[in-house]
Amino acid sequence: xxxxxxxxxxxxxxxxxxxxxxxxxxxxxxxxxxxxxxxxxxxxxxxxxxxxxxxxxxxxxxxxxxxxxxxxxxxxxxxxxxxxxxxxxxxxxxxxxxxxxxxxxxxxxxxxxxxxxxxxxxxxxxxxxxxxxxxxxxxxxxxxxxxxxxxxxxxxxxxxxxxxxxxxxxxxxxxxxxxxxxxxxxxxxxxxxxxxxxxxxxxxxxxxxxxxxxxxxxxxxxxxxxxxxxxxxxxxxxxxxx
Amino acid sequence: xxxxxxxxxxxxxxxxxxxxxxxxxxxxxxxxxxxxxxxxxxxxxxxxxxxxxxxxxxxxxxxxxxxxxxxxxxxxxxxxxxxxxxxxxxxxxxxxxxxxxxxxxxxxxxxxxxxxxxxxxxxxxxxxxxxxxxxxxxxxxxxxxxxxxxxxxxxxxxxxxxxxxxxxxxxxxxxxxxxxxxxxxxxxxxxxxxxxxxxxxxxxxxxxxxxxxxxxx
Numbered sequence: 001x002x003x004x005x006x007x008x009x010x011x012x013x014x015x016x017x018x019x020x021x022x023x024x025x026x027x028x029x030x031x032x033x034x035x036x037x038x039x040x041x042x043x044x045x046x047x048x049x050x051x052x053x054x055x056x057x058x059x060x061x062x063x064x065x066x067x068x069x070x071x072x073x074x075x076x077x078x079x080x081x082x083x084x085x086x087x088x089x090x091x092x093x094x095x096x097x098x099x100x101x102x103x104x105x106x107x108x109x110x111x112x113x114x115x116x117x118x119x120x121x122x123x124x125x126x127x128x129x130x131x132x133x134x135x136x137x138x139x140x141x142x143x144x145x146x147x148x149x150x151x152x153x154x155x156x157x158x159x160x161x162x163x164x165x166x167x168x169x170x171x172x173x174x175x176x177x178x179x180x181x182x183x184x185x186x187x188x189x190x191x192x193x194x195x196x197x198x199x200x201x202x203x204x205x206x207x208x209x210x211x212x213x214x215x216x217x218x219x220x221x222x223x224x225x226x227x228x229x230x231x232x233x234x235x236x237x238x239x240x241x242x
Numbered sequence: 243x244x245x246x247x248x249x250x251x252x253x254x255x256x257x258x259x260x261x262x263x264x265x266x267x268x269x270x271x272x273x274x275x276x277x278x279x280x281x282x283x284x285x286x287x288x289x290x291x292x293x294x295x296x297x298x299x300x301x302x303x304x305x306x307x308x309x310x311x312x313x314x315x316x317x318x319x320x321x322x323x324x325x326x327x328x329x330x331x332x333x334x335x336x337x338x339x340x341x342x343x344x345x346x347x348x349x350x351x352x353x354x355x356x357x358x359x360x361x362x363x364x365x366x367x368x369x370x371x372x373x374x375x376x377x378x379x380x381x382x383x384x385x386x387x388x389x390x391x392x393x394x395x396x397x398x399x400x401x402x403x404x405x406x407x408x409x410x411x412x413x414x415x416x417x418x419x420x421x422x423x424x425x426x427x428x429x430x431x432x433x434x435x436x437x438x439x440x441x442x443x444x445x446x447x448x449x450x451x452x453x454x455x456x457x458x459x
Binding site for chain 2: 048050073074076077079080081083085087088089090091100101104105146149150153
C-alpha cells in the first residue's frame, strides 16, 4: 500500500530523511515514534505529498507520488489526514467541515454528504455537535471531528500526525478510543505519536526514528520488551520512566 | 463666527467639487480594488516571475509621492502622445497609487490565515483554487476588512490631489472660491466639512462591519 525505497529529503542543507526504506501493507497499523526532530512528521507528510522527497522512490496505492504526471488531488482523496492542531475550518460548522470535500471533490449532493457526515459523527460520538462551530468544541471533540472529516472521504489510508499532542490529558483518551476502533475495523493507519500505551496496544509494527533514519522496526511486544538499538532503549527509558 | 453666506452663495461650486470628489473616489476605489487584487495574487501565486512583477509594483508605487504619480498621468504621458483631461489623469493616478496599498492589505490577509488550513484543505483532495475559494478567502476577508476600510478613507482624502492639477474636485473649487472672495479660513473649513461628510460614515461603516464579522465566528 505504501512503499518507501531509498528515500532522502533535504531542507536546504539539512538532511531530514536518510535512506528510508519502509513498506506498509493494507490493513496494517504502523506507529512511528522517536525524539522531536527525528523526521517522523516529515515522513508521514511525504505520503500525501505535503512534503516532496529529494530522491528515492515512494509509491502509495500504486502511484508514484512524486511523478510529474500524477494527479495529486486524485491520490489525496484516498488518504485521510489528521493534524496535531486539528486544522478545522473555523468559519464552518462541524457538518460543513465534514461535507466540504465530499461535495466539492466527489461531487456528492448536500443531502448525501450530510448523511455520511452524520454517520461518522455518530461513530466518533458527537452527533449532537453537528451544527456547532469548532471554536465551541473542546480539543478532543475538535480532533474527533477532524477524524470524521477524514473518514467521510472513505479513504484507503489514514495518516495521523501527533493527533493527541495538542490535547489536554483528559481528552486524549476519547481520541485514542476512536483511533483504536478504526484500527480494529481494518483501516490502514500510519500514526506519529508519543502515546506508548496506544502504540503497544494497537500497532502491528513500531518504527523507531532518530536523526532522519529508521533505526528499528519491530512488532510492539518485541520492541517494548527489548529494543535492539541503544538509542531506542535510551528513548524508551526516558519517556516511560517519568 | 463662520460666514455661512460663503457656503450659501457658492453652494453650486461646492456641489460641483463634492460631486467630482465622490466620482473620483468611487471610480478609483473600484479600479484599485480590482488592480490591487490582481497584484496581490501576483505576489502570492506559486509562480516566480509573477511574484517579481507584483513586488516591483508595490515597492515602486507606494514609495513615490502620490502627487508625482498624478503628474506622470497628467504631464508625463502626453509627452508620449497619451492625453487625459485633468479629472481622468487624477483619478487614474489615485487608482494606481491606492492599488499598491490594497494589494498589500489583501496579501497580508491571505497570508495571515494559518498554513494548516491550506494543508487540511489540500490533503482532502481540494484543488488549490477550491481551497482558496472555500477555505482561505472567507477567512482572509475578515482579516482584510479593517485595513481595507482604512485605505478607502485614505483614498477619499487623497483625492484632494486632483486639486493640484485642476481636477474639478472639492479642493480645486475651494481654491477657486477662495481666490474669488479673498476668504481663506471659512472657505476651507467648509471644504473640510464636506470631506468629513464622506469619511465619517465610511469610518463608522467599517467599524460596524468589523464587529459583525467578529461576531459571525
